[in-house]
Amino acid sequence: MSDSGNSFKRPRGTSFDHLHSFHGGLQLPGHRQVTAATPIAAAGIPPLLVLPLQQHIGEPAECLVKPGDYVCKGQLLATAPAAFSVPIHASSSGTVIAVEERPVPHPSGLPANCVVIETDGKDSYPQTAGSAIDYTQMEPASLCEHIRQAGIVGLGGAGFPTQIKLCNRKQKIELLLINAVECEPYISCDNRLLQERAAEVVEGVRIMRHGVQPDACIIAIEDHMPEAEQALRAALQAVNESGITVTRVPDIYPSGGERQLIKVLTGREVPSQGYPADIGIICQNVGTAASVYNAIVKRQPLLSRIVTVTGEGITHPQNFDTLLGTPVSHLIAAAGGYTEDIERLLIGGPMMGYAVQTDSVPIIKTTNCVLAVTREEMPAPPVALPCIRCGKCTDVCPADLLPQQLYWFARSSNYDAAQDYKLFDCIECGCCAYVCPSHIPLVQYYRHAKTEIWSQEVQKKAADIARSRHESRQLRQARIKQQREERMAQKKQALSSDGGSKDAKKAVIQAALDRVKQKKEQTDSAPKNTDNLTPEQQQLIDAADRRRQQTQTGSNTTD
Amino acid sequence: MLTALITFGLLATVIGLVLGYVAIRFRVDSDPVVDQIDALLPQTQCGQCTYAGCRPYAEAMAAGEADINQCPPGGESTILALADLLGKDPKPLNPEHGEHSIKTVVVIDEQVCIGCTLCIQACPVDAILGAAKQMHTVISSECTGCNLCIPPCPVECIHVIPVKTTTRNWSWPKPDVSTPGVITHE
Numbered sequence: 001m002s003d004s005g006n007s008f009k010r011p012r013g014t015s016f017d018h019l020h021s022f023h024g025g026l027q028l029p030g031h032r033q034v035t036a037a038t039p040i041a042a043a044g045i046p047p048l049l050v051l052p053l054q055q056h057i058g059e060p061a062e063c064l065v066k067p068g069d070y071v072c073k074g075q076l077l078a079t080a081p082a083a084f085s086v087p088i089h090a091s092s093s094g095t096v097i098a099v100e101e102r103p104v105p106h107p108s109g110l111p112a113n114c115v116v117i118e119t120d121g122k123d124s125y126p127q128t129a130g131s132a133i134d135y136t137q138m139e140p141a142s143l144c145e146h147i148r149q150a151g152i153v154g155l156g157g158a159g160f161p162t163q164i165k166l167c168n169r170k171q172k173i174e175l176l177l178i179n180a181v182e183c184e185p186y187i188s189c190d191n192r193l194l195q196e197r198a199a200e201v202v203e204g205v206r207i208m209r210h211g212v213q214p215d216a217c218i219i220a221i222e223d224h225m226p227e228a229e230q231a232l233r234a235a236l237q238a239v240n241e242s243g244i245t246v247t248r249v250p251d252i253y254p255s256g257g258e259r260q261l262i263k264v265l266t267g268r269e270v271p272s273q274g275y276p277a278d279i280g281i282i283c284q285n286v287g288t289a290a291s292v293y294n295a296i297v298k299r300q301p302l303l304s305r306i307v308t309v310t311g312e313g314i315t316h317p318q319n320f321d322t323l324l325g326t327p328v329s330h331l332i333a334a335a336g337g338y339t340e341d342i343e344r345l346l347i348g349g350p351m352m353g354y355a356v357q358t359d360s361v362p363i364i365k366t367t368n369c370v371l372a373v374t375r376e377e378m379p380a381p382p383v384a385l386p387c388i389r390c391g392k393c394t395d396v397c398p399a400d401l402l403p404q405q406l407y408w409f410a411r412s413s414n415y416d417a418a419q420d421y422k423l424f425d426c427i428e429c430g431c432c433a434y435v436c437p438s439h440i441p442l443v444q445y446y447r448h449a450k451t452e453i454w455s456q457e458v459q460k461k462a463a464d465i466a467r468s469r470h471e472s473r474q475l476r477q478a479r480i481k482q483q484r485e486e487r488m489a490q491k492k493q494a495l496s497s498d499g500g501s502k503d504a505k506k507a508v509i510q511a512a513l514d515r516v517k518q519k520k521e522q523t524d525s526a527p528k529n530t531d532n533l534t535p536e537q538q539q540l541i542d543a544a545d546r547r548r549q550q551t552q553t554g555s556n557t558t559d
Numbered sequence: 560m561l562t563a564l565i566t567f568g569l570l571a572t573v574i575g576l577v578l579g580y581v582a583i584r585f586r587v588d589s590d591p592v593v594d595q596i597d598a599l600l601p602q603t604q605c606g607q608c609t610y611a612g613c614r615p616y617a618e619a620m621a622a623g624e625a626d627i628n629q630c631p632p633g634g635e636s637t638i639l640a641l642a643d644l645l646g647k648d649p650k651p652l653n654p655e656h657g658e659h660s661i662k663t664v665v666v667i668d669e670q671v672c673i674g675c676t677l678c679i680q681a682c683p684v685d686a687i688l689g690a691a692k693q694m695h696t697v698i699s700s701e702c703t704g705c706n707l708c709i710p711p712c713p714v715e716c717i718h719v720i721p722v723k724t725t726t727r728n729w730s731w732p733k734p735d736v737s738t739p740g741v742i743t744h745e
Binding site: 060106107108112383385386387389411447448454456462464466467540 | 603613684714
C-alpha cells in the first residue's frame with residue numbers, strides 16, 4: 001500500500017462537503033465494471049435445493065417436514081422456535097428427499113442440518129397464496145408479524161432478523177437508513193437491484209417507513225453508482241415520494257458498514273456494543289427492502305436473492321436472481337463455468353468473505369457474492385513476519401481501535417485485555433490486515449479471540465448450572481439423611497419407652513414384618529406394557545433379565 | 560484538656576458504634592476467596608483433584624493445602640486464572656491427576672441398561688434420568704463429563720463420546736504463532 005496509511009482526507013469543494021467522515025478506511029479497486037453493467041439473469045431451478053435450517057443470526061429454525069413430503073413453492077419448511085429466529089420456506093416445489101447434515105457456507109467447513117428438496121420444475125405455488133395487503137391500513141405490529149413470517153433477514157451479509165430491528169425498540173426512531181453502499185470490491189448485487197427494480201425497493205422502503213414511523217428516511221448509495229441513483233430518483237418521482245432522500249457517499253471502504261455509514265451521514269457514533277436503534281437510527285439493506293416489498297405486496301416469503309458471481313476464475317461474471325438453497329456449482333455453471341486458472345472459491349467479498357472447500361454449498365439468505373479468484377488476482381498470503389510497530393493498521397481502522405494492541409492480546413490469549421480494548425467493536429473489515437507490511441493475519445487473530453471468548457462464556461454458563469445442580473443435590477441428600485436419622489431416633493425412643501419388655505419388642509418387629517409383606521403383595525412389580533410383544537422384544541427383555549440375574553448373583557458372590 | 564478528652568471519647572464511641580453496626584449488617588458468611596476460586600473451577604465435580612468436588616478443592620486451595628495445578632478438566636486456562644487470582648506462579652498441570660482432554664459427555668446404551676440406578680446415585684449433577692428397573696438416559700446438556708457414573712455400572716453400558724463441534728460452537732483457529740510476534744532489539 002502506498003499512501004493509505006493516513007485517515008482518508010476528502011478533497012475540499014467536492015459534492016460531499018455536507019457529509020461527515022469516519023476514521024481510517026481504504027480506497028480499493030472496484031472490480032465491478034463487468035457485473036454492474038450486465039443485467040441480472042435468472043439462475044433457474046436447480047435439480048436439488050439444499051436449505052440449511054440456520055441462515056441467520058440466532059436460533060436455528062425447527063424442521064417441520066420429513067423425507068417423502070411434497071412441498072409447494074413458498075411452503076413453510078421450518079418454524080422459528082424463538083423470538084430471535086426466522087422461519088425457512090421451500091424456494092421451489094418438489095419432494096423432500098432428506099433432512100440431514102450437508103456442507104453449508106460457513107468458515108468452519110463443517111456440515112449443518114439442511115432440508116434437501118428434489119425439485120419437480122413446476123415451481124407451483126400453494127392454492128392459498130393470499131392477496132396483496134394494503135400496508136397503509138396495517139398496525140406496525142402486524143406488519144412486523146408478516147415480515148417475521150416471511151423469514152426476512154438482513155440481506156447485507158449479517159443476517160440479522162429484520163423484524164427485531166423494525167419492532168423491538170423503546171426509543172423513537174428518527175432516521176430510517178437504507179443501505180445501498182456496496183463498498184466491498186467485486187460485489188454489485190445491490191447496484192443491479194437498484195438499476196432494475198428501483199420501484200420495488202422504493203415501495204419496500206415505504207412499507208418499512210410505515211412500520212417504523214421515522215422522522216426522516218435516507219437511501220444511501222455509493223459514488224460509483226450513477227445509474228442506480230438515476231433509476232432510484234426516477235422511481236421516487238414516479239410515485240411522487242418526497243419523504244425519501246437519496247444521498248451519495250464517497251467510495252471509501254468500509255463506508256457500507258452500518259456504523260461507518262451512520263457516522264458519514266449523521267456524524268453520530270453508535271455506542272460501543274450497542275445498536276443503531278440506541279441513537280434512534282435503523283439501518284436496513286436495499287435487498288431487505290425489496291424482500292419486504294415481496295412479502296407484503298406479492299405475499300411471497302423470502303425465496304430468492306440476487307447473488308454476484310464474479311472473479312477472474314469465472315467465465316461470464318454476472319448477477320443472478322437465485323433461489324435460496326441453489327448449490328453454488330449450479331450458479332457457476334450458469335455463469336459459464338470456471339476458467340482454467342481458478343485458485344480459490346470465496347463466499348462474500350475479497351475483504352470479509354471466507355474460502356469454502358466445495359462448491360456444493362448452497363446459496364443462503366446472507367450470501368451476496370460468490371467469488372472465484374485466480375492466483376494472480378488474489379495470491380496466497382505470504383508467511384507472516386514479526387510486527388514492526390509501524391502503526392499503519394491503527395491509521396486505517398474504521399472503528400478507531402488499536403489493532404496492534406488487539407493483536408498482542410489475541411496472540412497471547414489475554415482475552416480480558418482484548419475486551420478492554422473493545423475487541424467486540426471490531427467489524428472484521430480487513431483494512432488492518434490489508435495494509436500490514438508484515439502480512440500478519442490480524443483479522444483471523446480477532447476472529448479467533450472473539451469465538452474463544454464466546455465459547456468461554458458458554459462454558460462459564462454451563463459451569464454455573466452444574467454448580468447449582470450439584471449444590472441442590474447435596475442439599476437434597478442432606479435432607480434425606482436428616483429425615484432418616486429423625487425416623488430412627490423416633491423408633492428407638494418408641495421402643496425404649498415401652499419399658500423394654502421382650503414381648504413389646506417382638507410385637508413391633510412382627511408388625512414391621514407384616515407391613516413389609518403387605519406392601520409386597522400390594523405393589524405390582526410385574527413389568528408393564530408386555531402385551532403383544534414381538535419375538536425380538538421378548539428376546540431383549542429376556543436378555544436384560546439374564547444380565548440382571550447375573551449381576552445379582554455376581555454381587556452376591558463377591559459379598 | 561477536658562474538652563479534648565470528651566471530644567475524643569465521643570468520637571471513639573460514635574466510630575465504635577458505626578463499625579459495630581457495619582460488622583453485623585454487612586457480615587460475610589462464607590469466605591469470599593473460596594467463592595472466587597470456585598467461580599473459576601469448571602464444576603465438573605469429577606474429583607480428579609482428590610477432593611470430593613470443586614468446592615472442597617476450592618476450600619483446600621484457599622487454605623493453602625492444595626496446589627493450583629490439580630484440575631485436569633480446567634486445564635491450562637484454569638491454572639492461569641487461578642495463578643492470577645491467588646498471586647502464584649502458573650505451573651503445568653500435575654500429571655498425577657490426569658490429562659486435559661477435549662470435553663466429553665457420556666451416553667447410556669439403552670439396549671444394555673438394566674435399570675439398576677447405580678449411575679444415578681453416582682452422578683454429581685443429577686444428569687441421569689431413570690428409576691429402578693426402568694431404562695436410564697443421560698441428559699446430555701447437563702452432563703459435565705466427569706465419568707463418575709462409569710465405574711459403578713455393572714453391565715458397562717455407559718460410553719464416553721466427545722462433544723461434537725458444529726457450526727454453532729466452532730472457534731476460529733488461532734494463526735500460527737511459531738514466528739516471533741514483534742521485532743525485538745537485541
